[in-house]
Amino acid sequence: MTERQTTERRANGDKTTMSKASRTAAAVERRLLQRLLRRLLRGACLTEQTADGVRLSGDDARTYPEQLLRQARADGLVSWANGEIAASDAALPYLRRALLDSEDPFADQHRDIVETVVKSEAERQPVRRNLCESPLGAIERFKDRDGNPFLPAEAIAAGERLAADFTRGQLQPRITASWEPRLAGRGKGHAGGGGEIADSAMAARNRFGDAVDAMGPELAGVAVDVCCFYKGLELVERERQWPARSAKLMLRTALLALARHYAPPPARQAPRHRHWGAEDYRPSL
Numbered sequence: 001m002t003e004r005q006t007t008e009r010r011a012n013g014d015k016t017t018m019s020k021a022s023r024t025a026a027a028v029e030r031r032l033l034q035r036l037l038r039r040l041l042r043g044a045c046l047t048e049q050t051a052d053g054v055r056l057s058g059d060d061a062r063t064y065p066e067q068l069l070r071q072a073r074a075d076g077l078v079s080w081a082n083g084e085i086a087a088s089d090a091a092l093p094y095l096r097r098a099l100l101d102s103e104d105p106f107a108d109q110h111r112d113i114v115e116t117v118v119k120s121e122a123e124r125q126p127v128r129r130n131l132c133e134s135p136l137g138a139i140e141r142f143k144d145r146d147g148n149p150f151l152p153a154e155a156i157a158a159g160e161r162l163a164a165d166f167t168r169g170q171l172q173p174r175i176t177a178s179w180e181p182r183l184a185g186r187g188k189g190h191a192g193g194g195g196e197i198a199d200s201a202m203a204a205r206n207r208f209g210d211a212v213d214a215m216g217p218e219l220a221g222v223a224v225d226v227c228c229f230y231k232g233l234e235l236v237e238r239e240r241q242w243p244a245r246s247a248k249l250m251l252r253t254a255l256l257a258l259a260r261h262y263a264p265p266p267a268r269q270a271p272r273h274r275h276w277g278a279e280d281y282r283p284s285l
Helices: 003-040 066-074 089-097 151-168 197-214 219-225 233-240 247-262
Strands: 045-049 055-058 077-081 085-086 114-119 122-130
Touching: 003 066, 003 085, 003 122, 055 114, 066 077, 077 122, 085 197, 085 233, 114 197, 151 197, 197 233, 219 233, 233 247
Parallel strands: none
Antiparallel strands: 045 055, 045 085, 077 085, 114 122
16 A cells, blocks of 8 residues: 555544534534424523623523524524523424434424324235325324213214215315316206216215215204314314313214214114913904
């Protein structure tokens, strides 16, 4: 090995060592920043300048490098003025992204991924499901006082079936301009465009109408708002001027009634009356 090759190898080794040290320092800085944001999300703190950095007030008072706080303020994660520091609106989304082990943290911060199992004819296959894709995903995690699911499985299935028929029936309101001819498909004896709807869509509309009728006018509105229009429970309560935390009770009642519509319980047979008599017994008319 020549002297030149030896010098280049030493230089490459020094660069590798420096890159490892820089990555380690960056990881330590990220952990300190995450610890700082978790503390500030619990409430604002007073700051005190010390020889080692900036000390935050409180029971779990810690000292952070001043440069870290200045960089967090420059990034819009904290507000720091007049000796008081507080987390900004961007702190919580940043912390969620930082704690996600994902290739796309900006998208995954809006997802709620759970591991579940899908049963098929041949096998059971584990899959990952995003609860935020379903309008009932967040409500599905509610628990009652005994720790049981607030919405039974049959109620969740009924709500998703209602939403599926709403979508297949093309009942969503149009939010874009229609470029179809105004008189397209409107022949003699036909309602405007009604003949162009597929049979599957018409069947879905009929199923949706039957489901709404089964729930009744008092309960159908909240089920349609949540399952079909993706409205939150708080928005439903504000629009209908209901008391707080009453929408989930009405939704539970509506979905249970809908589940009975989709899977009605078996009809109870009337008891058969038996009469015991001798072989030559004849009833009196």
